[in-house]
Amino acid sequence: MATAWLGLVKHQVLPNDSLQNPLRPFVEAQLRKTDDPGDYEDEWTEEFDSGHSCPEMVALAVVLMEIYFVKPFRQLAEMHNIPLIDTRSGRITLMDVDQVFWGDEEGEEGWRTQIPEDSPLLEAIDNCLDGEIWEDNEGDRLDVEELRTRIYEKVVRPLELHLRHGFSQIQLDGVDQYAKSLDFGKWSQVITTKETDQLLPLSAGQTTSRVPSPALLLAQGQFDINAMFSRSFQQVSHLQAQVPSSLSHLGYALSDDNLSEMSQFFDDHVNDGDKSVAEAETEKYRTWRSEYEDVYKTFVGDYIDQKPTQPVKIAILDTGIDRDHPFLELYEDNMKGKKNFHNASQKNVPDTNGHGTFAANLILDYARDAHLYIIKIADKKNATPDAAIVANAIYHAVDKWAVDIISMSFGWPSSDMVGHDALEDAIDHAYSKKVLMFAAASNSGARLGRAYPASNPHVICVHSTDTNGEASGFSPTAEPNSINLATVGESVESAWPTLLGQDSRCLQSRSGTSYATPIMVGIAAFLLQYASLHLPHKQALALKRREKMEALLRRCAIRGPNYKPRDDYFYVHLSLHKHNLFGGELDWVNYEISRALRT
Structure with missing residues (x-):
């Protein structure tokens, strides 16, 4: 991916069996020199970025989209048959992002519709792409200090609160420590070492089966008790208290009505x-x-x-x-x-x-x-x-x-x-x-x-x-x-x-x-x-x-x-x-x- 913020020709994040610590992934990137003439676009491309004074936030929106859909941005565009603007550096323009996220003029639906409306991630992406948030009253780009504060309030803070809610039994200061116990090379299984056992006495670290994070489930609006928890109830019983009562109806196993169980529309x-x-x-x-x-x-x-x-x-x-x-x-x-x-x-x-x-x-x-x-x-x-x-x-x-x-x-x-x-x-x-x-x-x-x-x-x-x-x-x-x-x-x-x-x-x-x-x-x-x-x-x-x-x-x-x-x-x-x-x-x-x- 090449963006105005990262300025990358390409990058790779390659978790593997030898890479356990998710906080230190193996990253390979080729960076372009600042005086590289390829960094400068033709004037005609500027119109495709008009309406947003902070291209860094557009780039952040792209990153968040890629994280959510687990796809490179260009692939997201291809899957909806949206051609990207051909820029000299290969960077992604604001118009590209608008069409892929919101949909194009021909009625092709954008990827935004596939993110739940109550998702904090969707709020963060929307805020990133809202140009007015990153301007002062005169329509100029915010100064550095105000920009830093606004990024925290409009993007980082919603995601931080969401993370805290998802890991309600772990102090926010301890999330990094908890993450160190997960082996991303083995798809988030717990690293079974003596050191880990001493560092993480939480029940969340005792299971050896891969259990989706409650934060991830809540973020996706897909917290289905029956589908997600029935098979490993004993291992993750400590999570039960985190399930919102408003979602209890999603699992038919929780109902005492036998007729309701027998007459499920999709029965499996x-x-x-x-x-x-x-x-x-x-x-x-x-x-x-x-x-x-x-x-x-x-x-x-x-x-x-x-x-x-x-x-x-x-x-x-x-x-x-x-x-x-x-x-x-x-x-x-x-x-x-x-x-x-x-x-x-x-x-x-x-x-x-x-x-x-x-x-x-x-x-x-x-x-x-x-x-x-x-x-x-x-x-x-x-x-x-x-x-x-x-x-x-x-x-x-x-x-x-x-x-x-x-x-x-x-x-x-x-x-x-x-x-x-x-x-x-x-x-x-x-x-x-x-x-x-x-x-x-x-x-x-x-x-x-x-x-x-x-x-x-x-x-x-x-x-x-x-x-x-x-x-x-x-x-x-x-x-x-x-x-x-x-x-x-x-x-x-x-x-x-x-x-x-x-x-x-x-x-x-x-x-x-x-x-x-x-x-x-x-x-x-x-x-x-x-x-x-x-x-x-x-x-x-x-x-x-x-x-x-x-x-x-x-x-x-x-x-x-x-x-x-x-x-x-x-x-x-x-x-x-x-x-x-x-x-x-x-x-x-x-x-x-x-x-x-x-x-």
Whole structure:
């Protein structure tokens, strides 16, 4: 980054295993001499800095933005398709910052909308960019002493108070001492040395698991008790007193109302318990996924470049997506559309819950050549949206984007809810347009039946199993006279938003029919892609009908002539094993698929 304040050509901050003390990072920078002619800009660039007498504060705003989003400023501009002004020194102008932060004249939303309004960091950035704060009554730049005081009052002080609130059990004077105990080379794990133990007798220094700072959580407005603390309650019980009472409703585990727990709109489970057991189960899932990837490569990946086809278009209705996640950045070209129905005034679809990012990454894991369209229908509080919002989202996906599949990892306990008729009409409309719809069965086990819209006859209901095909305890009982389709939904690993992440990779392992659903959606997209590559056009079109897709998924579950569904679930798992549909040669697979489509 090059700024008027720092004057750097480039700089690097490289934490590594040998670098423990976060107060002394390894920094490499190339500084330009003051008489370097490259320091002087053409006069025409001055107009792009007009309106602000203190470029140092603009540069500080850039630094704070980069810290919050964990991205270089130029990358933030590129991600919103905002071209930066080409200056001789490469420095960033005030106009650049305004467009990237606030948005451009063509209506592209700026990054400001992705920072919570009550964030002290947002207040600090706003103040940095407010030119009037840094001028006297005559409109001239403040003198040095007044400028120093104003910087403290408008920028440093809000962040200092926020830091003090976040570390309420640590005196501000002791924050540096506390920070010395954290190993940034190992993603803020505590440095376990005798010296540290003596210096830091606080309970915060005793845990060896990485726990997000309460200051960071509060800064992001993402302090979710259930998601962040339930798995390590014993290690961080000293933080419980710091949780504001106004936020207690965010964790459903705190409620005594069993019905409320059963009817969560986005229903899933974090994998608790013995870490070694949980890791072993996640490893089984990775093996399960790798077997599918072999099938995908053999029957689609090796053909798609030779015989280009129209990509499968998938809409996901969820809590948004973290497009900055390193895993999802790899799929940036796959993401073709976004729409925020939760907050119509916002163009972006930030995910402050995690559910949407997790599910979207799963779809792309299993349908890596598909085009993905993101629709945000809910936010971090896991509150049930108005059914009209979901109905409008379906109409938009069908009529504006002409998608092939809609993924819905949510549900109401029953169809007896406000707005049911409007949502039913939207589902009927999508069905009439031959759009495949998948929805989560629910996570209430035998206590409740299928949730809505999974219970709608036009929607494919997805149940959950473990990697061996055993019905998950939370998955509803199979229904008679119905094709009960299921796939893996336990110990599923996927992306978690970087601002909510608890490890260096920002991954989580979670369970639920919510996550079996996007996996099944990805498998269905693979089958559509397979059909367009290897089957006659008429058969490929037929597969877009719910009945035909259900029949083919049922055939994917059958292994051998004497197959009987376990727990009355047709367990969908693709591999190259000879008992699997895709365990034979291409001609044999085509024949079996054609047979299934004739039923």
